[in-house]
Amino acid sequence: MPSARLSVVVTRRLPEPVERRMQELFDVRLRESDTPMSREELVEAVASADVLVPTITDRIDAGLISQAGERLKLIANYGAGVDHIDVHTARQRGILVSNTPGVLTDDTADMTMALILAVLRRIPEGLALMQSGEWHGWSPTALLGGRVAGRRLGILGMGRIGQAVARRASAFGMQIHYHNRHRLREETEEDLGARYWESLDQMVARMDVMSINCPHTPSTFHLMNARRLKLMKPDSVIVNTSRGEVIDENALTRMLRAGEIAGAGLDVFEHGTEINPRLRELKNVVLLPHMGSATNEGRMEMGEKVLLNIKTFDDGHRPPDQVVPAML
Template sequence: MSKPRLSVVVTRRLPEQVEARMGELFDVTLRDSDSPMTRTQLADAMKHADILVPTITDVIDAGLIAQAGERLKLIANYGAGVDHIDVATARQRGILVSNTPGVLTDDTADMVMALILAVTRRIPEGLAIMQKGDWEGWSPRGLLGGRVGGRRLGIIGMGHIGQAVAKRAAAFGMQVHYHNRRRLHAGVEDALGARYWESLDQMVARMDVISINCPSTPSTFHLLNARRLKLLKPDAVVVNTARGDVIDENALTRMLRAGEIAGAGLDVYEGDVSNPRLRELDNVVLLPHMGSATREGRMEMGEKVIINIKTFDDGHRPPDLVIPSML
């Protein structure tokens, strides 16, 4: 007699191929709309499912985990970041947490370079002029931006994404610098042509561009706070494709409005909601959290989720198991 299929609840719409494959393997409950689940809906799903497949929009805190039913044994996150999940409390309840690391490295690094170019070369301003039909022809002084080659790039967080950014930046002729919890092996530094700064304060004070590529943890909350932002050069640019709460967004907004920082390119925001005051500024490029938005990346994320669930169902440790000590 074959064992019953796992009950899997998916909190958001996923690529059709991923949903179809899940339907073949599991007793899956899919969303009809692409809106996030309410807290009540999440609590109900966690009471009755064996597996929950949430996304970054689902805050799985201790309160929700306390309401989980005895059946829930795995939270298979669709995404690499797990700062929206109380992993420690889940483990205390005997609930494993997995994620989908590694598949979005190149996609996110590409977006970092896109934002650097967009801000320094004033691409959105040019696009807006063309779309409004206001272009009156080429001018020697029109929409002057800055050359990327030769600029000093300071990468905060030199994991897989940070290193991928470093490789791309070097190809554009940028000088690569970085700050990280742990210094990279000398061979890796040499291959990337990257200089390590133990002091984040000293690094940010000397950079032309800052790229944030570190995870969201208690130690990185407002890592770029008001004091540290004031160390930046007036012509510096800040790019964030990691997590919004790494920057004190209110302090950043004040400094951008006052001209104390030259510009910013943001794909993430505090509270996942863009600041209306930022939308008013010409020196800021805002994107709707599209760093991972490639068809290939979203498919690979789904494949990892399925592998994690299937491996768990076979009685083995999910390959992408998240352990609290890793965070």
């Protein structure tokens, strides 16, 4: 007799071709509405499924994993970041965790450059003026922003995305600087035209633009805290397309309001959708709804990676994108 198909629970709506392929391969329970699962729904899912396919909107913590049934053996995350999953506890329970690295590199790097341009050139203010119908023609002093070329860009986190940002920014004439947990190889630095700073404090104090491209881990939580933000020059700006928890959002808001930092472009936020209301009011801030990975191509490739991880696991092999605690 053929073996029973894997029971797979998907917590959010995915691109239709990905859902259709899952139905062909597995005994899958799809999400009918594009809303996050409640805690109770997640508990029921981990108690009954062989494989859970969560997204960043799902908190897969130790308490939830402790309620997993004996069947649950794989958490195949739809996304690269796994800071919402307690990988250590999952490993202790014999549950594998996989993710979808690499497929969003270009999309996120593009959005980083878009935010840098939007903040420096005050693009949202121009859009608002046009949409208000109150624009009355060109003026020599209206909406003056800053030139991108020649500015010093400090990249915090020089992984795949950080390096992709460096290549794009270099093409715009920016000077590339970076701080990373490990220094890049000399030939990579030469290829990127990047200068390494061992001291993050020293780099932050000298940059015109700071780009946050490191993951959220216990060691990077509030890495850009109030003390470090105060090191930034008053005419500098900061953009974040990585994880909101890396920046102390309240401290950043206070400094932006006080004019101690010139501007910010944020695609991610420390408390998810609960954004500091004072941050929304500032004209020198560009806020986006976590759009860094929002391309048709990227979301399809994420789905293909999830499918490959589950299928490889089903065939009795290690998922190609397995995440282990040592990687975090």
